[in-house]
Amino acid sequence: MADIAVVGPGAIGSVAALAAQQTGRHSVTLCARRDPGALRVVDDVSGGVTDLEAPILTSPAEVTGPADWVLLAVKAHQTDGAAGYLDALCKPSTTVVALQNGVEHVERVAPYVNDAQVLPAIVWISAEPTGPGEVTVRNNISSLLQVPAGPAGEEFARLLEGASAVEVELVSDFTTAAWRKLTTNAIAGVMAVTGRRAAIYQRPDVRELALALAQETLAVARAEGAALPESEAEALVGIFERMDPDIGSSILFDRLAGRELEWDARNGVVRRLGRRHGIPTPVSDVLVPLLSAASDG
Numbered sequence: 001m002a003d004i005a006v007v008g009p010g011a012i013g014s015v016a017a018l019a020a021q022q023t024g025r026h027s028v029t030l031c032a033r034r035d036p037g038a039l040r041v042v043d044d045v046s047g048g049v050t051d052l053e054a055p056i057l058t059s060p061a062e063v064t065g066p067a068d069w070v071l072l073a074v075k076a077h078q079t080d081g082a083a084g085y086l087d088a089l090c091k092p093s094t095t096v097v098a099l100q101n102g103v104e105h106v107e108r109v110a111p112y113v114n115d116a117q118v119l120p121a122i123v124w125i126s127a128e129p130t131g132p133g134e135v136t137v138r139n140n141i142s143s144l145l146q147v148p149a150g151p152a153g154e155e156f157a158r159l160l161e162g163a164s165a166v167e168v169e170l171v172s173d174f175t176t177a178a179w180r181k182l183t184t185n186a187i188a189g190v191m192a193v194t195g196r197r198a199a200i201y202q203r204p205d206v207r208e209l210a211l212a213l214a215q216e217t218l219a220v221a222r223a224e225g226a227a228l229p230e231s232e233a234e235a236l237v238g239i240f241e242r243m244d245p246d247i248g249s250s251i252l253f254d255r256l257a258g259r260e261l262e263w264d265a266r267n268g269v270v271r272r273l274g275r276r277h278g279i280p281t282p283v284s285d286v287l288v289p290l291l292s293a294a295s296d297g
């Protein structure tokens with residue numbers, strides 16, 4: 001039995017909490033910044049609906065002590081805002097699983113966790129807030145969490161063993177895996193700019209733009225040590241072409257809701273690191289200011 005705190009019980013946090021609940025072995029607490037009321041997760045393939053049973057805290061002041069595991073699922077730009085929870089929940093023996101997009105999980109989260117270990121996780125789940133307290137998982141994107149191979153990753157896989165909501169996969173080349181996912185997130189930036197779902201990638205002009213964006217992202221990825229040949233760009237754009245046209249992205253959902261966007265961790269990083277390596281990123285040079293401006297307004 002482990003004490004698990006889920007910080008940020010939104011789309012991904014709810015799925016992570018569901019997985020912890022499904023094991024039947026752990027004590028789970030949800031740490032929110034406002035009372036979301038009753039929470040449930042809908043599986044759009046089976047139609048199954050599961051209520052989350054864990055208690056919900058709404059302030060770090062309600063935390064009674066450190067947790068064994070913290071599953072951090074706030075957006076990257078909300079990490080600083082979660083500092084109070086992280087301080088109350090973390091001690092050096094805690095493991096914080098950063099369930100966030102991007103390639104900078106450890107440097108982003110480590111300053112807040114009182115020397116706890118940070119385990120970066122790549123989240124291959126499509127989860128959309130579909131009503132008050134309701135999250136719908138689109139299972140035609142496999143529900144997979146990839147973590148670095150090693151003792152912490154192995155313990156995390158054991159923690160969630162038996163859960164059907166997610167599968168934990170240990171990857172030996174985490175840099176490559178993280179940049180592959182980041183490239184899909186960079187491509188999804190086009191959804192946030194246009195306000196459109198995956199159907200947009202069936203337009204030849206948008207496909208061409210997405211391909212150029214993927215190619216420049218992969219060039220930066222290679223400079224960062226990822227083993228991702230340029231040919232991978234076609235495969236990653238293909239994911240969006242073949243997607244159910246009605247699937248969105250978490251950055252699109254924020255755009256449609258008029259919320260701040262996670263643009264820096266997903267798109268800004270391509271331009272930032274491209275500049276560091278002297279790699280041209282012409283598509284990101286246009287997309288990033290547009291996303292940043294959309295986030296401000």
Ligand SMILES: NC(=O)C1=CN([C@@H]2O[C@H](COP(=O)(O)OP(=O)(O)OC[C@H]3O[C@@H](n4cnc5c(N)ncnc54)[C@H](OP(=O)(O)O)[C@@H]3O)[C@@H](O)[C@H]2O)C=CC1
Nearest residue numbers: 008009010011012032033074081082100101123126127250
């Ligand atoms: N949704 C998806 O399909 C996918 C998302 N991801 C990544 O997962 C991460 C989480 O995304 P997602 O679940 O979609 O985001 P959501 O916006 O759905 O969830 C974030 C949650 O964190 C809460 N929150 C924000 N600040 C705090 C705080 N200070 N204390 C406690 N809770 C807080 C939010 O509360 P409030 O409601 O008040 O804003 C919200 O409930 C992101 O990095 C995203 O890119 C990765 C793959 C797929």
Ligand SMILES: CC(C)(CO)C(=O)C(=O)O
Nearest residue numbers: 125126184185188249250
């Ligand atoms: C589903 C996917 C891959 C789309 O970008 C995602 O990671 C997100 O929604 O944040």
